Amino acid sequence: xxxxxxxxxxxxxxxxxxxxxxxxxxxxxxxxxxxxxxxxxxxxxxxxxxxxxxxxxxxxxxxxxxxxxxxxxxxxxxxxxxxxxxxxxxxxxxxxxxxxxxxxxxxxxxxxxxxxxxxxxxxxxxxxxxxxxxxxxxxxxxxxxxxxxxxxxxxxxxxxxxxxxxxxxxxxxxxxxxxxxxxxxxxxxxxxxxxxxxxxxxxxxxxxxxxxxxxxxxxxxxxxxxxxxxxxxxxxxxxxxxxxxxx
Amino acid sequence: xxxxxxxxxxxxxxxxxxxxxxxxxxxxxxxxxxxxxxxxxxxxxxxxxxxxxxxxxxxxxxxxxxxxxxxxxxxxxxxxxxxxxxxxxxxxxxxxxxxxxxxxxxxxxxxxxxxxxxxxxxxxxxxxxxxxxxxxxxxxxxxxxxxxxxxxxxxxxxxxxxxxxxxxxxxxxxxxxxxxxxxxxxxxxxxxxxxxxxxxxxxxxxxxxxxxxxxxxxxxxxxxxxxxxxxxxxxxxxxxxxxxxxx
Numbered sequence: 001x002x003x004x005x006x007x008x009x010x011x012x013x014x015x016x017x018x019x020x021x022x023x024x025x026x027x028x029x030x031x032x033x034x035x036x037x038x039x040x041x042x043x044x045x046x047x048x049x050x051x052x053x054x055x056x057x058x059x060x061x062x063x064x065x066x067x068x069x070x071x072x073x074x075x076x077x078x079x080x081x082x083x084x085x086x087x088x089x090x091x092x093x094x095x096x097x098x099x100x101x102x103x104x105x106x107x108x109x110x111x112x113x114x115x116x117x118x119x120x121x122x123x124x125x126x127x128x129x130x131x132x133x134x135x136x137x138x139x140x141x142x143x144x145x146x147x148x149x150x151x152x153x154x155x156x157x158x159x160x161x162x163x164x165x166x167x168x169x170x171x172x173x174x175x176x177x178x179x180x181x182x183x184x185x186x187x188x189x190x191x192x193x194x195x196x197x198x199x200x201x202x203x204x205x206x207x208x209x210x211x212x213x214x215x216x217x218x219x220x221x222x223x224x225x226x227x228x229x230x231x232x233x234x235x236x237x238x239x240x241x242x243x244x245x246x247x
Numbered sequence: 248x249x250x251x252x253x254x255x256x257x258x259x260x261x262x263x264x265x266x267x268x269x270x271x272x273x274x275x276x277x278x279x280x281x282x283x284x285x286x287x288x289x290x291x292x293x294x295x296x297x298x299x300x301x302x303x304x305x306x307x308x309x310x311x312x313x314x315x316x317x318x319x320x321x322x323x324x325x326x327x328x329x330x331x332x333x334x335x336x337x338x339x340x341x342x343x344x345x346x347x348x349x350x351x352x353x354x355x356x357x358x359x360x361x362x363x364x365x366x367x368x369x370x371x372x373x374x375x376x377x378x379x380x381x382x383x384x385x386x387x388x389x390x391x392x393x394x395x396x397x398x399x400x401x402x403x404x405x406x407x408x409x410x411x412x413x414x415x416x417x418x419x420x421x422x423x424x425x426x427x428x429x430x431x432x433x434x435x436x437x438x439x440x441x442x443x444x445x446x447x448x449x450x451x452x453x454x455x456x457x458x459x460x461x462x463x464x465x466x467x468x469x470x471x472x473x474x475x476x477x478x479x480x481x482x483x484x485x486x487x488x489x490x491x492x493x494x
Contacts, residue, residue: 058335061335063335063338064342065341065342065345067341067345068338068341068342068345069338071338071341072334072335072337072338075334075337076334087319087322087323088305088308088310088319090319090322091310091315091316091318091319094312094314094315094318095311095312095315098312098314098315098348101345140409140412140413140416144409162387162391165387166387169386169387
């Protein structure tokens, strides 16, 4: 039995939901509302002490970190393979997985600063409620983000600029990689594409829309549209009983 | 044929040197001097466009990122296995590998701020030489560190405090993990231990020596001494013809 604790349309949750759907695996979906700070609930922290989503539970075994969950799923359910057999190509997939982990930063700075979702919920708190919220956040990096957008005056223009520079760097890396083949890690669709697509989608939509254009990044735009058109990705990105429209 | 481009006694270079030695693999060692900024040389950037060490070249195929190099080596040379066969345990190894990647930050802030190595070299430059150095650094995060320790007045007390908090968090995670077994990912020595040992060694030596004590982290201290006593780790940490004493 597979269970996924996730926050629907957030980037890291999408990463693992895509893999489950590409492989046609049945799973129990547990929605964890970030706006209601359910990822900081004591019961959830027993599963995932870092207070992050997603978390996979497979026959009682708990796997955390979307990148690690995705490689786990590909090892345990290899029928629909999402990693190349060649170790050199597989290393390329892992370099992309690492870059997808780094891609979260710019996405979060811009998304959490927006009007909706967890940013809005956090900003609606004050006084002791806000202090209690911040106190409960296990990871110092996340605590710093929530502190910044509530009582820290928000991110500075220099921090937004650094986030956009990082996003632009990743777009440029993808554009260069796609000269070598139709997918980020070469010839075949893989975890490299899956781990990156939620971030690249947000980069085009919200973070660096001026960089992800057919003029400046034609290969990335074509790749993004092609990946977004896969049935598993369409299902993952759609409003459904697995999601809420909050993000 | 295996070739490793590395900077000897720096943490990420140690990670991959340990794996090569544990497996008894012959390799050609290419020392890349960070103090001389050889990792920013155009020829090296052809191999590793990020300008980081180490880089592995295996029969002409280039693999970057120490974490990725180490999993590659374990896939291609599985005789001495450094990952458990069970996928759940293997996922734990990968969570540790990810944490080792995060462990670099605190290590770098404290180490680069010290008197020796790349920090000293960078601080000895000024004017156009310094601008040219900064201009050549491919990754914005590394550019930011060098800018900060040269013309940015160094890291602030708040930044040092954040680095120490992060290091302390990792020490606490390790102490907790070692209640489950003698190694970080459970029963067997693995890439989890190898990827973490260079950082934990520096944490005890330099970053959070007050946290890595037999009183506060007894399991971590015992683990650290035990791992540092392995022949492959002794060889890796020693001054040898593969290293220079600069770091």
